[in-house]
Amino acid sequence: MATIQLDRVSKAYEGRGVLQDLSLTVEHGECFTLLGPSGCGKTVLLRLIAGFENPDSGSISIGGEVVAAAFGESLPPDRRDLGVVFQDYAVWPHMTVFQNVSYPLKLAGAKEAELRERTQRAVDLVNLSGLEKRLPSELSGGQQQRVALARALAANPSLMLLDEPLSNLDANLREEMRFEIKELQHKLDITIFYVTHDQEVALAISDRIAIMDDKGIISQIGAPLEIYERPANIFVFSFMGLANFMPLRREGATLFVGEGGQVFSGSAPADGDYVLGFRPSDVILSRPGKEAARPGMVAPGFLRGRIKRASFLGAMIDYQVEIDGVFLRTELESHFALDEGLLFAEGEECSVALHNMHWFTREEAAKEGVRI
Numbered sequence: 065m066a067t068i069q070l071d072r073v074s075k076a077y078e079g080r081g082v083l084q085d086l087s088l089t090v091e092h093g094e095c096f097t098l099l100g101p102s103g104c105g106k107t108v109l110l111r112l113i114a115g116f117e118n119p120d121s122g123s124i125s126i127g128g129e130v131v132a133a134a135f136g137e138s139l140p141p142d143r144r145d146l147g148v149v150f151q152d153y154a155v156w157p158h159m160t161v162f163q164n165v166s167y168p169l170k171l172a173g174a175k176e177a178e179l180r181e182r183t184q185r186a187v188d189l190v191n192l193s194g195l196e197k198r199l200p201s202e203l204s205g206g207q208q209q210r211v212a213l214a215r216a217l218a219a220n221p222s223l224m225l226l227d228e229p230l231s232n233l234d235a236n237l238r239e240e241m242r243f244e245i246k247e248l249q250h251k252l253d254i255t256i257f258y259v260t261h262d263q264e265v266a267l268a269i270s271d272r273i274a275i276m277d278d279k280g281i282i283s284q285i286g287a288p289l290e291i292y293e294r295p296a297n298i299f300v301f302s303f304m305g306l307a308n309f310m311p312l313r314r315e316g317a318t319l320f321v322g323e324g325g326q327v328f329s330g331s332a333p334a335d336g337d338y339v340l341g342f343r344p345s346d347v348i349l350s351r352p353g354k355e356a357a358r359p360g361m362v363a364p365g366f367l368r369g370r371i372k373r374a375s376f377l378g379a380m381i382d383y384q385v386e387i388d389g390v391f392l393r394t395e396l397e398s399h400f401a402l403d404e405g406l407l408f409a410e411g412e413e414c415s416v417a418l419h420n421m422h423w424f425t426r427e428e429a430a431k432e433g434v435r436i
């Protein structure tokens with residue numbers, strides 16, 4: 065069983081802590097994604113699991129067996145039953161596809177017949193059949209990426225560690241490879257530990273996601289929908305997609321939008337000033353005088369705004385709306401806007417309502433450095 069268990073793992077370089085007391089469990093057969101901003105410690109964690117580095121404290125178990133602990137022997141990478149694809153995927157330029165994929169098996173001393181069979185199987189699995197004799201320079205970026213994947217799969221590991229394996233691909237290829245990785249996971253019944261800073265990839269492929277902040281601390285672990293809909297804090301919310309932040313100022317029992325005079329009629333969780341977080345798709349625009357309530361909307365809650373900028377993006381229209389000095393990104397489906405008479409020109413007045421809002425205190429926003 066390819067489970068991973070990290071128990072209070074810490075790692076520092078030259079006295080600077082990267083990971084502190086990090087604990088998490090990855091179940092067998094799941095695609096678990098570690099998502100976080102650049103430099104937060106994702107690759108360091110992956111290297112610890114793979115066995116290229118040792119933790120300063122804490123322990124790491126794979127399949128129930130302790131493979132690394134601060135004191136005591138650690139199991140070398142080649143005995144951890146895992147395949148690794150690194151961030152820069154590093155296929156050897158002077159070796160053909162076949163030689164690249166079979167190289168780890170050769171190192172491990174596999175017999176010729178077995179080496180051939182396993183290599184061919186891995187090459188077939190990633191849809192590179194027919195290209196075995198090519199050099200990497202004769203392959204596209206996506207194909208080179210598949211070579212790296214096949215190389216990691218050749219030894220038939222039950223655990224795959226993938227470090228940002230799609231970062232060098234264009235958007236279409238990235239999407240295609242995403243599906244292929246998912247398919248491999250199911251077909252081979254392997255556990256995948258996937259590292260990325262791309263929230264879209266994480267949402268698309270993961271059974272569960274762990275969000276790491278820039279201090280190397282895990283803010284939340286959960287299923288994609290759970291993380292997106294119920295972020296544990298303002299960092300998670302702002303990291304998971306385009307976000308609007310609307311400051312609310314309290315005077316007595318009343319909340320006002322920004323520094324202006326419009327009353328915000330939703331009820332706050334407690335006293336104090338707040339910052340409301342919501343996605344562009346959660347802004348509901350109407351024509352003044354033609355406001356209509358919609359499900360999930362904060363009622364009555366219509367604010368007066370003005371269209372500052374209108375960008376037609378094909379399927380969507382991206383309006384920038386100003387409400388008393390607060391600027392919001394909104395998006396509307398073009399067909400819907402056309403049908404509902406919501407094609408606004410720049411400078412026109414509009415009514416704004418919201419749904420799916422998240423309440424954050426001003427202190428939390430300031431602490432996380434969220435620009436409002």
Ligand SMILES: Nc1ncnc2c1ncn2[C@@H]1O[C@H](COP(=O)(O)OP(=O)(O)OP(=O)(O)O)[C@@H](O)[C@H]1O
Pocket residue numbers: 077078082100101102103104105106107108109151260261
């Ligand atoms: N061998 C090392 N010696 C010193 N510092 C290191 C070493 N490896 C990593 N670091 C530092 O640890 C921190 C985390 O690095 P890491 O490579 O894990 O980031 P990351 O989350 O993978 O970022 P990215 O998304 O850019 O790949 C960085 O500040 C980095 O400079």
Ligand SMILES: [Mg+2]
Pocket residue numbers: 106107108151227228
């Ligand atoms: Mg990295």
